[in-house]
Amino acid sequence: MNVKISLPDGSVREYPVGVKGSEIASSISEGLARVSLAIEVNGEVWDLSRPINSDASIKILTWNDKPGKNTFWHSSAHLFAEALEALYPGVKFGIGPPIENGFYYDVDLGGRAFGDDDLLAVEAKMKELAKKDSAYVRSDVSKADALKYFTEKGDEYKLDLISGLEDGKITFYQQGNFVDLCRGPHIPNTGFIKAVKLLSVAGAYWRGDEKNKMLTRVYGITFPKQKELEEYLHLLEEAKKRDHRKLGKELELFGFSEKVGMGLPLWLPKGTILRERLEQFMRKAQIKAGYDPVVTPHIGGKSLYVTSGHYEKYGKDSFQPIHTPDEGEEFLLKPMNCPHHCEIYKLKPRSYRDLPIRLAEFGTVYRYEQSGELHGLTRVRGFTQDDAHIFCQPEQVKGEFIKVIDLVLHVFNSLGFENYTAQVSLRDPENKQKYIGEDHLWDLAETQIQEAADDRGLKTVAVKGEAAFYGPKLDFMVKDALGRSWQLGTIQVDYQLPQRFELEYVGSDNQKHRPVMIHRAPFGSLERFVAVLIEHCAGNFPLWLAPDQIAVLPISERFNEYAKMVYDKLKEQDIRGLLDDRDEKIGRKIRDAETKKVPYMLIVGEREVAEGRVAVRKHGQGDQGSVLLDEFVSQFRVECAAPN
Ligand SMILES: [Zn+2]
Ligand SMILES: [Zn+2]
Numbered sequence: 001m002n003v004k005i006s007l008p009d010g011s012v013r014e015y016p017v018g019v020k021g022s023e024i025a026s027s028i029s030e031g032l033a034r035v036s037l038a039i040e041v042n043g044e045v046w047d048l049s050r051p052i053n054s055d056a057s058i059k060i061l062t063w064n065d066k067p068g069k070n071t072f073w074h075s076s077a078h079l080f081a082e083a084l085e086a087l088y089p090g091v092k093f094g095i096g097p098p099i100e101n102g103f104y105y106d107v108d109l110g111g112r113a114f115g116d117d118d119l120l121a122v123e124a125k126m127k128e129l130a131k132k133d134s135a136y137v138r139s140d141v142s143k144a145d146a147l148k149y150f151t152e153k154g155d156e157y158k159l160d161l162i163s164g165l166e167d168g169k170i171t172f173y174q175q176g177n178f179v180d181l182c183r184g185p186h187i188p189n190t191g192f193i194k195a196v197k198l199l200s201v202a203g204a205y206w207r208g209d210e211k212n213k214m215l216t217r218v219y220g221i222t223f224p225k226q227k228e229l230e231e232y233l234h235l236l237e238e239a240k241k242r243d244h245r246k247l248g249k250e251l252e253l254f255g256f257s258e259k260v261g262m263g264l265p266l267w268l269p270k271g272t273i274l275r276e277r278l279e280q281f282m283r284k285a286q287i288k289a290g291y292d293p294v295v296t297p298h299i300g301g302k303s304l305y306v307t308s309g310h311y312e313k314y315g316k317d318s319f320q321p322i323h324t325p326d327e328g329e330e331f332l333l334k335p336m337n338c339p340h341h342c343e344i345y346k347l348k349p350r351s352y353r354d355l356p357i358r359l360a361e362f363g364t365v366y367r368y369e370q371s372g373e374l375h376g377l378t379r380v381r382g383f384t385q386d387d388a389h390i391f392c393q394p395e396q397v398k399g400e401f402i403k404v405i406d407l408v409l410h411v412f413n414s415l416g417f418e419n420y421t422a423q424v425s426l427r428d429p430e431n432k433q434k435y436i437g438e439d440h441l442w443d444l445a446e447t448q449i450q451e452a453a454d455d456r457g458l459k460t461v462a463v464k465g466e467a468a469f470y471g472p473k474l475d476f477m478v479k480d481a482l483g484r485s486w487q488l489g490t491i492q493v494d495y496q497l498p499q500r501f502e503l504e505y506v507g508s509d510n511q512k513h514r515p516v517m518i519h520r521a522p523f524g525s526l527e528r529f530v531a532v533l534i535e536h537c538a539g540n541f542p543l544w545l546a547p548d549q550i551a552v553l554p555i556s557e558r559f560n561e562y563a564k565m566v567y568d569k570l571k572e573q574d575i576r577g578l579l580d581d582r583d584e585k586i587g588r589k590i591r592d593a594e595t596k597k598v599p600y601m602l603i604v605g606e607r608e609v610a611e612g613r614v615a616v617r618k619h620g621q622g623d624q625g626s627v628l629l630d631e632f633v634s635q636f637r638v639e640c641a642a643p644n
Pocket of ligand 1: 074180182183186
């Protein structure tokens, strides 16, 4: 008896019933067999040693596949547990899943402290055990036997997990002397794990519930090659240096005050310049693209959010209503700008000739985030969106998407994000009742979004089932200079709010119709965008954005007067900068300007004063020679203009 196995390239091969993933890999090539970690069978990841008993489509997974990596890292969590147990018998284990980068394991050390030395000791033990090439062996276990095993071992966490499992569906995995409750899958053996690093330790409540015991969460990462670990650690180092919280402080861009409140950023003068430059850039681009700016209040009557549905969805878990001395009068801090914009739309009757209407606002919104979730500028409680809402006819969606895509790409290109992809999030066609809005409108919008993306040559992946219940969308993912992915810029179709707010326009047929609403924010929030930008460019902002574009540095006090004249002349031309006329050595002044990442330094001394020149120095690049001041100013004005 044979089974038909379909490979990713579309070819079909026959194998005897019970063929294993490892055998299929070998039959394709020995090279593949050496690096294969697991196998995807009809979309499910399996051990390479598990027999395949019926026809299936498969994919051999290696380190280059995300599920391959996950299997590798999850298997490394088992190796960590084996090492920990070998060193500290009696430890108890919670869960040990793979994460974005590496894995963690929650463990109960019975009150034992766990410091850096322990991390190193466990790491060494892991490397030693990995070399034994112990196979990860899967076995089916009855619920009774599973309970018995962990009762004898005295591990209440595993018992808690087993109690929620169905008898007949429980499996153990063993490698070396270590047995774990696990549904798998795993890599073939520990020998694949060539490089190990335990990264950090944190506390985590069992099952994430603060009523439960606090366990120790140990984070680690492993690789099939030592070189890859070294590259990863280098990247981590680099990411630490670029951390926007660190640079934000050093470059005096923003800060926080406990009295003002957690997660509520205070923009300092230099950060404000940066932010305002971004706003001006976007305003200009939006006016060109036919947007009308609007301004709406920071609060709105509670009923506005009852109508929009936000109150029902987020009301209890967010900032609570503000009461006034008037009985029953309640306001909410604005969590979104959309309802306000719907009300602007409704202020007068609209005709199809008025559409599209594009209302843009730098709207500050407030959302409650738990204090533990707050993080620098990326997770805050108050932030400003470069928000806009487009109200259009259903058949205008494509044209509007094209315009928004152009705007988003203009932002990326102007700010040096060269590596981006886009995801088209569609309905789940099997589950149409989950979505509001008419069927034919969804079909129309989905086609138009894809066509718009194709029209602009965007690399897209379409993902079914990823649309919001109220409409399909296009999401942009950018890779920063360190290769990390960020989601920036979403364009979202919405059928719900026009319905809830009963928005209408009179069509060419003289009948009333419902407009489609498009939400879009190329930056997303200015706070988060600035955070991503800081980390992307390591604080070396493009010249047109840099808070201080130039530092004027007199060599000694004798030249302060000339330096001041240079500085004033630049200021007159809207060039931003600073004058360092302290009584310090020029070397020190240069170092300080370099630390502040000021793009240009103009050094003035005897010769410059005599000839009306400046000696130009570029950040990180050194001396550029001397030029006549007037020449420099006219060149610089061109160089520092914002992109058009
Ligand atoms: Zn496992
Ligand atoms: Zn919106």
